[in-house]
Amino acid sequence: MNQSPAIRHALNTKREDDFAQWYQEVISEAEMAEESGVRGCMVIKPWGYGIWERIQRLMDDRIKAAGVQNCYFPLFIPLSYFAKEAEHVEGFAKEMAVVTHHRLVSDGKGGLTPDPEAKLEEPLIVRPTSETVIGAAMSRWVQSWRDLPLLTNQWANVVRWEMRTRMFLRTSEFLWQEGHTAHADRDDAMVETLRALEMYRDFAETELAMPVIAGEKPENERFPGAVATYSIEAMMQDGKALQAGTSHYLGTGFAHAAGIQYQDKEGVQQYCHTTSWGTSTRMIGGLIMTHGDDDGLRVPPMVAPHQIVVLPMLRDGPEDEALLAYCADLTKALSALTAFSEPVRVLLDKRPGKATQKRWSWVKKGVPLVLEIGGRDAAGGQVSMLRRDRLWNAAAKANFVGLAKDEFVARAVAELEDIQASLFNEAKAKRDAKIEKVDSFDALAAFFSEDKRYPGWAEVVWSRPSGAELDAVVQRLKALKLTIRNTPMNGAEVSGPCIFTDRPAVERIYVARAY
């Protein structure tokens, strides 16, 4: 058992002192991403990209299991496609990268400049989302009711020109999946919209161990062109909300714009009802702010690139050989195990360098289990186990737990399952403690008063105003830097007056500051 005080090198910033600074520091210290030098774009480094690959694979399995087929559509969208859907273009026109030329020439000063001879007749938009270009494809693919539902998805990069960026949360370019489906009628499209929402909820809670509330966004927060927008909302440790996935029922607006029509069973031409739904690298930001602690990231085992790191305490001497053989044997035994229906992902870290420094690098990266093995452990058939979720948990008597090797191998899968569950339970307990029912606008304002550090979410009941009346509510909330997050699905009946309009309330909503 190696109970070195050097485990805790510690980050410079604690969550309670400066959450935003802590977030940046975790990303940097866990080597997840960095600024690229290209405005608003980040470089995703191996540990961050490894988590994204895990998310991709598990989400893709769910998407395929639902009968949705992956395709790939063009990066560029002609301006004319984009302009067809009026609300859509209004919502996106302010933040897009526009390609105007297809060649460079010398600028006569030793540099290069876009070639005026190679100006595009029609500018191309770098996709901010693909409803329009996929709608054009759907209009070719859908002819008859037999072609419906049409269920497609793509994994792609998209660009939204953001003025203020923050890594993983809001970058000009980001990676995502976007599902796009076409249906014969509203009911079928709504079933799909809610299926995707439920898939996201279950993914967030199961794979990411991140509790979320699935619900409908208010009218003012709808996706440009959507009839209804649903989201999953997660609470970060600073009490702010993060929209971690959205699903939209688009009605027939995009079908009209792109001409997505089918002949129904009676031979009549009908417009399709379409949906779209997406999740992105933003989920990684959510994961950091849900599970990170003052020692860095903690990655839920299901999405950890390495679930277990075996760390031999090498001494650069002849005794290393037996130690490495012992560790290789252990790694092999662990790799043969199955957790969460997949082979366990184990890394044997043979890099040179001090074991304490290497340990600290894995602690910061948030590997669920680190096994530190010294020469004495190897000789005695022991391992020292460090559970990242309990590293500085007061409930854990010791940082390291000494175990016989065989005993650890026998319980490794159970440990991983337990870490996955404990991270979810811890996050859920934290979130639930920060949701407060508030029954008047004054109480709302008090709940979010300036002197409160990380207040959380307010749960209120309202009359679901719309139009100008909703705008007024939105403005009052905006003055407090608040937004309406969503109306939870399957909410219980409500009673009492709306805190905004005083009319009888019809549903529950969450109000919060948000990313």
Add this chain to the structure above:
Amino acid sequence: MNQSPAIRHALNTKREDDFAQWYQEVISEAEMAEESGVRGCMVIKPWGYGIWERIQRLMDDRIKAAGVQNCYFPLFIPLSYFAKEAEHVEGFAKEMAVVTHHRLVSDGKGGLTPDPEAKLEEPLIVRPTSETVIGAAMSRWVQSWRDLPLLTNQWANVVRWEMRTRMFLRTSEFLWQEGHTAHADRDDAMVETLRALEMYRDFAETELAMPVIAGEKPENERFPGAVATYSIEAMMQDGKALQAGTSHYLGTGFAHAAGIQYQDKEGVQQYCHTTSWGTSTRMIGGLIMTHGDDDGLRVPPMVAPHQIVVLPMLRDGPEDEALLAYCADLTKALSALTAFSEPVRVLLDKRPGKATQKRWSWVKKGVPLVLEIGGRDAAGGQVSMLRRDRLWNAAAKANFVGLAKDEFVARAVAELEDIQASLFNEAKAKRDAKIEKVDSFDALAAFFSEDKRYPGWAEVVWSRPSGAELDAVVQRLKALKLTIRNTPMNGAEVSGPCIFTDRPAVERIYVARAY
């Protein structure tokens, strides 16, 4: 046994009549891709994208096994980054998409136009390849000899503005992986360059069943900025060459341009030697033109999205229930098998529609094994097996082979392995028959004379001229629409005179028409 003549609906175009037209028709009939309406960009449809996903997963396994780590770098490259490497910019400046604005405004005529107020100070290039932007990251990541080698890869879309496009072979946007590595010295960089080349060769021949020749490109065909470029070259059924992957030793040029330096063991600052290597969706074009036949595509089992399709001959009657139960049972038994170290991928095709039409759709798509099951088969515990590689092979006495179900399950993996091998062997025999040794320039011209339909490749020996002398050779070949493909690795000693310079030859090269 169902020996319906309706199996062969046949394509409109045969390979021998019009290879280019046949290629387009296979892509269309196999539902792999289609024109998108966006200039030079295609939509990759589920069957084409499914093959790409298989390629990605298997190539990614190889890349990771080599210790290379995946990252993600920005889509946009500032013009100034790009201009740093003189040869590189010269080679690419003619074919790039240039982003100049980040917002649209109303054009006053009901449309939109790039907002003059939102013109970028420095235009951004949509990456045609990422040496420059990854070089900038490497310059931050590499400090000491301990950081080397640095082995990175990304899966990404890239854009090269092509005037004439052809689906999968040459599109303005395409998907690829690009490996980028930095090393302490030339030797280590060359080892990596050739490791990647050999990985590609083995991948092409093993996973894609596509025989290739790995070798060094001549000086005039080097990647812009490279010191040496290597390729794998495959022969299409029309005798033309397809460059299916490249690996470049970049010397220290990109390291100088980006400032990738390290302190060596003696404390001296040194420039890194870098490499890059890539394969793309172009491989799918190669796969089509290597394995396709006059009935459409034939997909090697290792990269087939479905390896086996179970096709019940439904009659829309009560007898379907027992048939479907039989087929579901068969599908389950087959899915439990392991081929090529992965679970066998089986689809039970329960769609409505005529079995003969459905069968033809799978034949065109090139599914390796189709099992057609009628009510009588189900009652008798039989299956009718159609091996796509033998569909119209004269050596196969029958299109369908009737087998007891258990017998088929027992030999299904062996059938898949045999199909993988037979596709490779067939392609290799075809290719080898079309490579001819030619010992003079006149004989070369005769070999490629206009009256020959699909001549193949000429193997010649040369003195490896360079500079102006090489330019002259290139021009003489260009007049015959020919290019030098590569000098094969580990070539045997050569003798005799160079067919171009008459000086003693030093090595063998392949000369061909090419995609």
